[in-house]
Amino acid sequence: MTGRSRGGLAAALAVYLVALTLRPAQTSVGPVLGDIGADLGLGEGALGLLGALPLLGFAAVSPLVHRLSSRWGAEGTLLAALAGLVLGVVVRSWTGAPGLWLGTAVIGATVAIGNVLVPVIVKRDFPDRIALATGAYSAVIAGSAAVGAAVAVPLAAAGTWRLALGVWAVPFAVVALVWWLRTRVRHDAEATVAEVDLAHSSVWRSATAWLVTGFMGLQATSFYVLVTWLPTIEASFGVSAHTAGIHLFVYQMVGIVGGLLIPFVMRPASQVGAAVTSTLFITVGTAGLLVAPDAVVAWIVIAGLGSGASLVMALSLMSLRGRTPSETTQLSGMAQSIGYLLAAVGPVAAGVLAEATGSWTPTLILLLAFAAGQLVVGLAVGVDRRARL
Template structure:
């Protein structure tokens, strides 16, 4: 591990703001573009569909061009996508969102592999730091979205994060010089093997349900609160608080995940808070701030739990890349339906109650999948060792 290894956490800063900034801006975007709740939900789902489509192909790109170079290109494409989404008209709103989703998908898959490679002796701790950076940027984007829009408009509020991607690309560039010697190679024996592993499917279910519940909350929490009489600015602050508490959960949960004996408890404890929080939003909405805090802690912890189980599930960085690609591809395909489902239910019923009930059911399924994935990790039979070049 070198000092340059820590720059991977800067990449994490770019992997959520372009998405989480949309939630607080959705009322303004919908008004400006004439989007109904269902259509707005589809807009929120587009990046997830891009994740699902691109994730399985990332290992091919990284094997051909190198991990570091692939990450650099994804950062540059992300910056371009942010500008296209904001400033190229109605069609650009959708095209830019697709570009953003494709670029972020690359980082989603490769960063866990880089963490496993560069921090092999402390994967759960490094994953906690990675998700802390991820969540800090995501929550900051949510908090400043409305103030920036107040100074200019919603287009600048969305586009400003392209600048961050360009800065990080500049910092990342020196790493590409030694890329050819660090690219993970995948043997023919390893190729495609994760799709035949039952444990990989459990991890995919956990990752998918965690992503589904997270993106429902990020996309619709401000709109739900505004519909309940909360100001748009306050709703944006609540979304910031939700994601900010994820930092705490993400940094605390590795204490349980680092040991095999406590990993099951850690996975379950990371998912139960969301069940409690959604039940609270349904039954005691006056305590919304409390439920936002509880949900945020749980979502941050659940993300670290899912990524940690994925990182330790691969025997090499190459296999981890494939496992991450599978879990994120199918997982985000499942997650893409979440914001759309919530929007459709709100459209059909005229309120957000049915959407919250659906979220509660998904939260229960997430907790069940977390338990199954952690038990599967503990019971998993060791696989034949691969060579260091595989």
């Protein structure tokens, strides 16, 4: 293996290690929420806010990442975020009730930086394989999210909820060390990127940027509504809580498969086919839950494939539609800020709608409306309009 090949492999490994840190700190919370509430005397409303706080952090911090990376470079900014993530995990787990809230807020803010910058680094380091690289790191994100949720209860049983959440500080610190080594290698290149960053106008005035943002927001909202409420929706069909929990795990895991497969549908000049394919899977799965709930497993698998494919599609569009690392950083920050804000509001709105109507049918119809909107946006954004960005 040549030195250049080894360097490329090391770069890929480092990016995927960072991807491992972007979800477990959040997904490990849900399974032990009851333990947290019992220990600290928190009610369901407070626990619901605790679960939504990272998403609100994503929305608030994402637009600021461009300025941070312009000053410190992508590598340096991401290193600071990883260090902050380790600190946030420790504070959340081991400093009492105030630390629970403060640490969770820090986790949301630091993960937001990783969410924005990883697509930028993928575009810069793998310009000829953006879709495949995006599918791979999205699979890593999804897999680590599932692991975080799966091991939380056994770890809490072996110790407490603090152990279940705090244990992640150790692997995150290892990733931060690896990234620090990479930062030393990339220092000179980052200075050039930072200079370019200052030369471009805001993407907030770009029609193409709003289309990318719309696609990101619609797919994220559908995903988080189903992740939050799918077990409850299934309960209304007569499915047991245990079985519904397994189905939710299946929904997330088949998303990995969808994310890995959708790059093969993308084309260099147009991603319309990929946008339509990913959206149709979501549409068919949601419609199936509505009209034929007895085949719930089939619809969950189909919807999960579409969800994973849509996430990779959205992340790839951020890289493909940005002409430079600077523009990609701005676009990623914009799309993820609004996207995760919608994702935070979506489950709340879905729950209110179900409570007001006494049925989950209106919520499923709402998800179909989201899918229809995603299809329209996908048809428009799938054509490369970077000259207009």
